[in-house]
Amino acid sequence: MPEKTLVEAVRDAMDEEMARDENVFVVGEDVGQRGGVFRATVGLFDKYGGERVIDSPLAELSIVGVSIGAALYGMKPIAEIQFGDFIFPAMNQIVSEAAKMTYRSNGEWTVPMVIRAPYGGGIGGGLYHSQSIEAFFTHVPGLKVVIPSNPYDAKGLLKSAVRDPNPVIFMEPKKGYRLIRGEVPDEEFLVPIGPAKISRSGSDLSIFAYGMMHYYAMAAAEQLEKEGISAEVIDLRTLYPVDRQTILESVKRTGKALIVHEDNLTGGYGGEIAAIIAEHAFTDLDAPVRRLAGPDVPGVPFSHPMQEWFMVNEEKIADAARKLAQY
Amino acid sequence: MGLSSEIKKEMYWMMVLSRKLDERAWILHRQGKIAFHISGIGHEAAQVGAAYALKRGYDWVTPYYRDLALMVCLGLTPEEFMLSLMGKVGEPSSGSRQMPSHFGLRRANAVSHSAPVATQAPHAAGIGLAIKMKKEDKVVLTTIGEGSTSQGEWYEAVNWAAIHHLPVIFLVENNQYAISVPPEKQMAVPSSADKACGLGLPGETVDGTDVFAVYETIHRVIEKARSGGGPALIEARMYRITPHSSDDDDRTYRSKEEVDENKKKDPILLARTRLIEEGIITEQEADEMDKKAKDMVTEAVKRSEEAAYPNAEEASYPVYVEEVQHA
Ligand SMILES: Cc1ncc(C[n+]2csc(CCOP(=O)(O)OP(=O)(O)O)c2C)c(N)n1
Ligand SMILES: [Mg+2]
Numbered sequence: 001m002p003e004k005t006l007v008e009a010v011r012d013a014m015d016e017e018m019a020r021d022e023n024v025f026v027v028g029e030d031v032g033q034r035g036g037v038f039r040a041t042v043g044l045f046d047k048y049g050g051e052r053v054i055d056s057p058l059a060e061l062s063i064v065g066v067s068i069g070a071a072l073y074g075m076k077p078i079a080e081i082q083f084g085d086f087i088f089p090a091m092n093q094i095v096s097e098a099a100k101m102t103y104r105s106n107g108e109w110t111v112p113m114v115i116r117a118p119y120g121g122g123i124g125g126g127l128y129h130s131q132s133i134e135a136f137f138t139h140v141p142g143l144k145v146v147i148p149s150n151p152y153d154a155k156g157l158l159k160s161a162v163r164d165p166n167p168v169i170f171m172e173p174k175k176g177y178r179l180i181r182g183e184v185p186d187e188e189f190l191v192p193i194g195p196a197k198i199s200r201s202g203s204d205l206s207i208f209a210y211g212m213m214h215y216y217a218m219a220a221a222e223q224l225e226k227e228g229i230s231a232e233v234i235d236l237r238t239l240y241p242v243d244r245q246t247i248l249e250s251v252k253r254t255g256k257a258l259i260v261h262e263d264n265l266t267g268g269y270g271g272e273i274a275a276i277i278a279e280h281a282f283t284d285l286d287a288p289v290r291r292l293a294g295p296d297v298p299g300v301p302f303s304h305p306m307q308e309w310f311m312v313n314e315e316k317i318a319d320a321a322r323k324l325a326q327y
Numbered sequence: 328m329g330l331s332s333e334i335k336k337e338m339y340w341m342m343v344l345s346r347k348l349d350e351r352a353w354i355l356h357r358q359g360k361i362a363f364h365i366s367g368i369g370h371e372a373a374q375v376g377a378a379y380a381l382k383r384g385y386d387w388v389t390p391y392y393r394d395l396a397l398m399v400c401l402g403l404t405p406e407e408f409m410l411s412l413m414g415k416v417g418e419p420s421s422g423s424r425q426m427p428s429h430f431g432l433r434r435a436n437a438v439s440h441s442a443p444v445a446t447q448a449p450h451a452a453g454i455g456l457a458i459k460m461k462k463e464d465k466v467v468l469t470t471i472g473e474g475s476t477s478q479g480e481w482y483e484a485v486n487w488a489a490i491h492h493l494p495v496i497f498l499v500e501n502n503q504y505a506i507s508v509p510p511e512k513q514m515a516v517p518s519s520a521d522k523a524c525g526l527g528l529p530g531e532t533v534d535g536t537d538v539f540a541v542y543e544t545i546h547r548v549i550e551k552a553r554s555g556g557g558p559a560l561i562e563a564r565m566y567r568i569t570p571h572s573s574d575d576d577d578r579t580y581r582s583k584e585e586v587d588e589n590k591k592k593d594p595i596l597l598a599r600t601r602l603i604e605e606g607i608i609t610e611q612e613a614d615e616m617d618k619k620a621k622d623m624v625t626e627a628v629k630r631s632e633e634a635a636y637p638n639a640e641e642a643s644y645p646v647y648v649e650e651v652q653h654a
Contacts, residue, residue: 025460051460056487057486057487059483061449061479061483062480062483062484062486062487064449065446065448065449065450065452065453065480065483065484066450066452066453066456066484068449068450068453069389069449069450069451069452069453069454069455069456069457070453070454070456070457070460071453072438072450072453072454073387073453073454073457073458074457075457075460089479092446092480093446093480096441096442096443096446097441097446100441101439102645102646102647102651103424103644103646104424104425104429104439104441105420105421105431105433105439106421106424106645106651107645107650107651107652108419108420108421108431108433108439109433109438109439110648110651112648141646142646142647144647165647165648165649166647166648166649
């Protein structure tokens, strides 16, 4: 099986979906000849032409708003937001329009589209090229929020997102674009939106993570194993709507839950997982639910030591897991 | 141009029917039978003129809340409008999930409208983009109030349409007010059509109280757009004869004298006088049309009062396309 990087898998997914369905098109800043600033659309312009790989004006609101219009007409847009940090101008179109269209029209109108956005820090991007944006969207019924952690899932989930009849926010861990490699079969496959995945079975505690933090959680679990601590790692993959069953079953097995994300702690996505566990698995718990998350500062600072202070990493996860295992 | 007498008469009828619906809504509100109405009184000529320039049911429309007469021309029935005022079953835009006048009519290619102003403009550009991609000869008409052309959303949409030469007609209904705020506080140009020159498309201002003048202008730009000539921006000028909505008290910001003076330019009066002068209808026929419209509205009110309210549980769906209940 060929090995691919995460960003190659993203590219391949778009390529295959564009080849499969002529209604699929890509739109965003620099996605054309340049192939995207992260090279996620490289080659698509040459293959499908400027009519289906559209260099948009530098305006996120209308990248999304125009895509919504095209979707209403029956097209399947894949809108790229260059950095998740710059999605906020499009917030009104995402929250007021894309998310609400099916409900507000009682199903008369639907918005089948994907919004791709690279997210996350640890790449020297400072406040405005590092943010995690998932919590803004996991609060919005009508959206689906998907974050892959590896090339196989990135390809399979993105292909599913393109075929999904609803608006899907597809967030890609940009630090993992080239760092995270994995086997991806050449044959056609899909990964369904919805189910979480048990990436590693364990018995002492459950670690819930997604995207880049899942990558670090797996590394931490390996380290812990050598110390005699058996960590189960759950890759949430679809944050909204979330797979409650897999979460609760895991907590039943291990009795302990560590939730990890790099987004700020307060109001972060981890709070929702903690609440699900507290409400539905209270009697299974042997320790308080623990959240490990980015600190409550407005953004990831640029200078290396300050950036590393912000970022959750393998060591911080292993440390938190050790303490929880010992509780 | 040559509109036949028959068509002119039909256009007048649409204006009269819309007016009678609108007037009845105000009465129902005063009677405490409905909670809210937002009125199109004074806008009928612009909307009927624009509607008749379309291939109705073939071309696409992204309307706004003031567009009752436009929607009536697109086939919204008196009963359907009354159902929306009362929040009853059978309301076609949203199954009564939305407030009245948040129009949308799938069978007429009229897209669901929301409340945040200007969000419909990028959708029109996206629909225009899709039409162009599919090499079809349809056009999109998108309407908006003059105050709402201050939104970035509107500028971005016009910009897109101009860059890509899309078959989109931007119709601004300038009724001299955005709730209480006059156009001078929205823009430094005398007409919103003057904004066109900065965005690279033709702009024109037309007397929005003259139904046939509006028809001719819009018909011309639509047919140009249909044959690949690109978008146009048209401002139709009229006066908002009623308060902004049933919740507004316009005596707090304008005088009764000003309103009375402008009532002399009531577009329905002007059309009636003109059609009688041209010998297309007689006084007696015009009176009969009034009566017929009133009777139709009375009948629609009766049927809507008899109609059922939705079950409360219907509020739980359809958040996602998978939950759409097909009748
Ligand atoms: C984004 C947003 N801000 C404020 C409002 C409240 N509001 C509704 S209509 C309106 C005035 C709109 O005026 P204009 O665009 O001239 O249209 P008109 O109502 O006169 O037809 C305002 C402020 C809104 N609906 N959306
Ligand atoms: Mg106005």
